Amino acid sequence: MIGRLSGIVSQKAPSLRYRLSLMMKPQVVFVLGGPGAGKGTQCSRIVEHYDYTHLSAGDLLREEQAREGSEYGKLIAGCIKEGSIVPVHITIKLLWKAMEETMKKDERKFHFLIDGFPRNEDNLQGWNSTMDEKALVKFVLFFDCNREVCIERCLERGKSSGRTDDNRDSLEKRIKTYLKSTRPIIELYEKLGKVHSVDASLGVEEVFTKVKAIFDKEG
């Protein structure tokens, strides 16, 4: 009798532990799209409706750049202005720190929208080598938006954003980086069947209706 019971317990215990470990493991949605596609805007909406924390790689890099005494300040500022991609060890450190801080404050907050990452092969390799074990990538949310709309939105945003890269010169470079380095990453995830695409040229509400349909289904 005891033998039979202990059999049941030993079978159940790992499964419970396994389920718990899955629950605790940070779950991530990568949010990608061209500059001005509306990643940040839609992430804010998602956070209002679903239990996700929004982490924008660009925002974290801008914060680090502005931090007094940062050893990476100049490097980040140069990359942002030139529309090039900061080495992944810097970005991953910032992302992981933000994830850890969020989960430490509230262990139930383990769902993350990682906006603007992975943006190139270096980003992806860095993620795979340091984060693959630690976090689960659920899917990629891709905001598909044409170049003209992207540029127009960023120029409009530039009137008040104070960003050093919301100008025509930087935008040309950012779009080039997006087409050359980020699109191949999205295509790679597409081959794995992990991409949910949304037509991001529509209005904010219309885009969000489509986003909601994805999150209602995928969680």
Ligand code: ADP
């Ligand atoms: P990203 O984070 O992809 O660079 P943002 O969310 O910051 O883009 O949006 C860029 C600019 O475009 C912002 O000024 C924002 O208010 C505006 N915007 C975002 N989504 C839309 C949309 N669907 N239609 C029109 N303007 C938008």
Ligand code: C5P
């Ligand atoms: O996503 P966002 O438009 O805020 O990014 C602004 C800039 O931050 C990018 O053009 C790039 O220079 C830098 N960045 C980066 N690596 C990322 C995300 C952003 O180097 N993964």
Ligand code: MG
């Ligand atoms: Mg943004």
